[in-house]
Amino acid sequence: MPSHLRTALAATAAVALTGGLLTLSAGSAAAATPLAPGRADADFNHDGYADVAISSSHAYVSGHKNAGAVSVLYGGKSGQRTATYTQNSAGVPGAAEADDYFGADTAFGDFNNDGYDDLVVGAPGEDVGSDKDGGTAAILWGSASGLKGGTTLKDPRPTKHDNYGAPLEAGDFNGDKRDDIAVGTTSGAATVDVLRGGFSSTKGGGAGSYTVSPAVWSGKGSGIKNLHSGDVNADGKEDLIVNGYAKNDDLDANYWLPGSASGATTKGAQRLPAGFITDIGNTDKDGYADIVTGLEWDSGIGHAHKGGTALIIHGTKSGPTSGTIQTFTQDTAGVPGAGEKNDWFGSELDLGDVNGDGHLDLIVGAPGETVGSAKATGAVTVLFNKADGSGITGTGSVFLSQNSAGVPNEDEANDGFGSEVHIDDLNGDKKGDLIIAAPWENGNGAVYPLLTQPNGKSFKGSAGVYVSTVGISTAGTPVFGHNMAD
Numbered sequence: 001m002p003s004h005l006r007t008a009l010a011a012t013a014a015v016a017l018t019g020g021l022l023t024l025s026a027g028s029a030a031a032a033t034p035l036a037p038g039r040a041d042a043d044f045n046h047d048g049y050a051d052v053a054i055s056s057s058h059a060y061v062s063g064h065k066n067a068g069a070v071s072v073l074y075g076g077k078s079g080q081r082t083a084t085y086t087q088n089s090a091g092v093p094g095a096a097e098a099d100d101y102f103g104a105d106t107a108f109g110d111f112n113n114d115g116y117d118d119l120v121v122g123a124p125g126e127d128v129g130s131d132k133d134g135g136t137a138a139i140l141w142g143s144a145s146g147l148k149g150g151t152t153l154k155d156p157r158p159t160k161h162d163n164y165g166a167p168l169e170a171g172d173f174n175g176d177k178r179d180d181i182a183v184g185t186t187s188g189a190a191t192v193d194v195l196r197g198g199f200s201s202t203k204g205g206g207a208g209s210y211t212v213s214p215a216v217w218s219g220k221g222s223g224i225k226n227l228h229s230g231d232v233n234a235d236g237k238e239d240l241i242v243n244g245y246a247k248n249d250d251l252d253a254n255y256w257l258p259g260s261a262s263g264a265t266t267k268g269a270q271r272l273p274a275g276f277i278t279d280i281g282n283t284d285k286d287g288y289a290d291i292v293t294g295l296e297w298d299s300g301i302g303h304a305h306k307g308g309t310a311l312i313i314h315g316t317k318s319g320p321t322s323g324t325i326q327t328f329t330q331d332t333a334g335v336p337g338a339g340e341k342n343d344w345f346g347s348e349l350d351l352g353d354v355n356g357d358g359h360l361d362l363i364v365g366a367p368g369e370t371v372g373s374a375k376a377t378g379a380v381t382v383l384f385n386k387a388d389g390s391g392i393t394g395t396g397s398v399f400l401s402q403n404s405a406g407v408p409n410e411d412e413a414n415d416g417f418g419s420e421v422h423i424d425d426l427n428g429d430k431k432g433d434l435i436i437a438a439p440w441e442n443g444n445g446a447v448y449p450l451l452t453q454p455n456g457k458s459f460k461g462s463a464g465v466y467v468s469t470v471g472i473s474t475a476g477t478p479v480f481g482h483n484m485a486d
Helices: 004-018
Strands: 051-056 069-074 081-085 106-109 118-123 136-140 150-152 168-171 180-183 192-195 209-212 226-230 239-245 252-257 270-272 277-281 290-295 309-313 325-328 348-352 361-366 379-383 398-400 420-424 433-438 446-452
Touching: 051 106, 051 420, 069 118, 106 168, 118 168, 168 226, 168 239, 192 239, 226 277, 239 277, 252 290, 277 348, 290 348, 290 361, 309 361, 361 420, 361 433, 379 433
Parallel strands: 348 420
Antiparallel strands: 051 069, 069 081, 106 118, 118 136, 136 150, 168 180, 180 192, 192 209, 226 239, 239 252, 252 270, 277 290, 290 309, 309 325, 348 361, 361 379, 379 398, 420 433, 433 446
């Protein structure tokens, strides 16, 4: 819901939609040299192919309900392989326990500067000593063989908050060429802990920490809803985007917190339009990164449109509020379909270079979309950049559901296809491939890697990735694919 004043109803709706997930934050990542004018893909084994971390935070592990798991889809020229990690995996801190929700959010970065991307994984339901639901997070270290071993991420303020470890975000907020880690709590404290880069297998606290407190509500059902990062004003320091319920009007809002020599700061912070899911990249070749926000609501808040909205807030030297805003809905010229109530268009999105022309394109999920007689089966739309790279347009957009050519499986009610979406070059052909989740497929969840074909506008997947593929139990409702870090 867009309003903090309706949090009880919002919580009920969230449980119905997510199966009770603590968070559906889009944890994505920080900072290496980009292949296109956005972030680079994660590469945990440094083989040159993109890897994708896929969460199942409600998975049973050794009989423990909601213990949680993270699976990695490792890219490769001739195909992908998978591996699954839990708190029972060798070298991973802790132990799988009921209601830990390991994998509720994830983020990647090269946290120890060894050339391999690492993955930080939150377990916000973890009991820490006598602190029930205090929460924790762990860094899983990249290596030539993939993720291997882990180190507990230090909580700088234990007992001062619950559910530490979600949401998560990585970024170089002070421009020192080291990835920092920002940690929020989705219910409770409205304070973000930022751990400075300088992590190692024996140094889970990095080079110290600080806090930032944007003007959003704290308390049960409030707190920090989402985090994202990118250099919007092109000053060489990544900025932090924080989502929560604004104190001045109780509505959902994003806040831009600029990076500085001392890190992310509320000094000069700017309020942006609502939307829980954001991505950041230079969509128009002007040298400034743009903020893309998905606003899934039909009404009740600024920029809302029946069926949902995707906004591109263009960056400038003085920050995003000085830039223009592009609006895309299913009623925008060239965009397939039509805006219908509860489509949730914009509830998930991602930027990436789909057709390999060097310009960022946009994929938008609409997991509530009804296709034919299949209610809430879900769909996605791919919006391409103009040929000259001057901006994303509705012209030539592509609509995909599970009944589309090249997409495995078929449209079924309540699959939620498009609940999580990513663009990553899995096979090294310089074209971004589509990775699309349907977390309620067959009651367990599924993820569909669709390779972009040579024409740059069609997509083909040979098979889905299912819980049986990655060795996750089908007990309960794993919600496989509810979150991905790429």
